[in-house]
Structures are given as C-alpha cells and as structure tokens.
Amino acid sequence: MLGLILNLFLTGLAILGILYILSGYKKEAFLSPGIYPESDMRGILNQYQMRSKPELSSMTYSQESLLYPTSPVGSYKQTTNNKRYWDQPCNGTMSPATFCNSLYQEKNIEKPMAICRPNLDCNNGNRINFYCSSSALV
Numbered sequence: 001m002l003g004l005i006l007n008l009f010l011t012g013l014a015i016l017g018i019l020y021i022l023s024g025y026k027k028e029a030f031l032s033p034g035i036y037p038e039s040d041m042r043g044i045l046n047q048y049q050m051r052s053k054p055e056l057s058s059m060t061y062s063q064e065s066l067l068y069p070t071s072p073v074g075s076y077k078q079t080t081n082n083k084r085y086w087d088q089p090c091n092g093t094m095s096p097a098t099f100c101n102s103l104y105q106e107k108n109i110e111k112p113m114a115i116c117r118p119n120l121d122c123n124n125g126n127r128i129n130f131y132c133s134s135s136a137l138v
Helices: 002-022 036-041 060-067
Strands: 126-128 129-132
Touching: none
Parallel strands: none
Antiparallel strands: 126 129
C-alpha cells in the first residue's frame, strides 16, 4: 500500500516536471538568453556598440578596480555610488579582469538636461505644487 502511494506521488511529480518544462521554463525571467546564431555573433547588450575585433584586454584587477563607483562618505552632498548612466558595461567587479573592455566599446553619455526649478516667488500669487496660480483656492 505504501509502495503504491509512493509510486503515484513520484509519477505525479514527474508529470508536473515535464509540464513545467514544456510550458516555457526560463532560468532567468529578467534576461532572455537570446536567439542562437545571432546572440553568438554579437553581444546581448544592445545599448553598447560591439568592437570591430573583440579580443581579451590586457586589463589587470588593480586597473579594473578603479572603475568601481565610489562616493564620499560623511559629506552632506546628495551623492551615491549608484551610477545611472554607464559608459561601459564593466563596473569594476568583472572576473576575470581581461573580459573588461574586451567586447563592447565605450560610449559617450549624454546626460539629460536638469529639471527646471520653480520660481519660489510667485509675485503675491499662490504657489500650487510646481506652478504659480493667480487666484486663491478656497
């Protein structure tokens, strides 16, 4: 009796496993592995330009560690080591270091214009959020 229950349980697990694989199992849902011949001929990071002749670089770990973003600790500036715009995919933690700058070219980063600040003096009008209003709201 116990053997029958165990066999049914294992058969059910096998069927569920097969259905899970056939339903479109992906290892990483946030990054697809790419289409076979195309992803082998070029990189999967579309926002970076490929080098014309990709080869291993001569970068060492000490040179690569300088690419790691740092920010001053203990200052009142609103800075962080979370870079928003990367000029290259190498962030100073790549292993081995010879892979850094070997596949993609550096790109020129065009940072967006700064957000305009509101005029704090609304000429005796009311300020509502970002804009000045000429009439008072009751």
